[in-house]
């Protein structure tokens with residue numbers, strides 16, 4: 001559908017779009033610096049077009065982050081909004097900012113049951129599903145060949161509550177191609193960009209609840225199947241949308257991450273934030289609750305040497321998806337305080353807690369060097 005981006009094109013987008021300083025712009029006291037000291041990359045989801053309009057937002061991303069991921073701009077509904085339009089405007093602008101700041105990029109997401117534009121649905125319901133999938137991955141990942149460190153190849157693919165024996169979600173892709181759509185998507189990415197690590201990105205595996213126990217078992221069982229079949233999956237992405245409404249069982253989390261690492265896979269924390277609905281309205285108390293849950297989570301996560309990256313689902317509370325989602329909005333109507341910076345880009349206790357967690361973590365450099373090659 002489209003050709004890949006040349007270095008010259010990329011630099012000209014960067015130069016035209018952003019007046020930014022030299023490469024590796026993150027500050028010495030940044031979250032990225034604390035993470036880098038223990039061999040971990042810290043990054044954030046970035047929102048387009050906000051990043052094109054708001055210099056303060058760009059500065060905050062450049063200051064704190066060593067990695068970016070588009071919150072929405074690489075999704076199919078952003079790239080293929082109409083049958084006659086393919087647009088990489090948001091993703092190119094995000095990559096240009098990343099390149100200007102010496103930041104890595106990860107791609108999100110190739111195959112998902114959401115973000116499928118209406119006009120695509122009939123295309124993937126019929127016999128053309130496989131060729132559409134190939135064409136899409138060739139375009140979406142081919143454009144950024146050699147530039148994205150990893151791609152979320154499949155996203156949120158298990159839903160045990162839907163009652164299938166294999167626990168897979170009844171998505172349009174599953175309906176069209178059967179369970180093999182997963183293996184196929186990983187294989188296509190591997191052909192299109194072998195330098196990008198293929199990731200299965202999944203939600204709701206972090207905390208203590210019987211339904212999350214069931215999800216953890218299912219994830220392990222499904223990963224074993226993928227490995228047994230020789231599917232080119234290299235990483236597991238744990239989204240980490242944490243809930244103040246559920247406890248955290250550190251030992252269960254630790255054991256889960258160990259098992260995944262034991263399969264030879266690397267792990268990324270891909271969408272960390274804290275839904276603060278169960279914490280008090282009082283801002284200081286709420287921020288303490290958010291920081292404490294984030295810290296207890298990261299202390300376990302960062303003990304696991306296979307964890308390569310920690311990415312929050314945006315950097316600032318401004319525009320967090322939690323306020324936009326009717327089921328996630330706080331019942332008292334107050335805006336959620338889910339992220340390291342507040343809506344004026346000021347540091348919050350969560351930022352300090354994350355920094356401390358990075359500072360107290362064992363060095364991941366050795367495992368990182370080995371796993372990044374796999």
Ligand code: 9MR
Pocket residue numbers: 071072075114115155203239271321
């Ligand atoms: O934060 C994203 C929101 O702006 C979008 O409207 C929504 C649908 O594309 O997706 C949100 O991000 C989701 C991510 O892509 C996958 N994991 C859950 C995230 C929060 O819903």
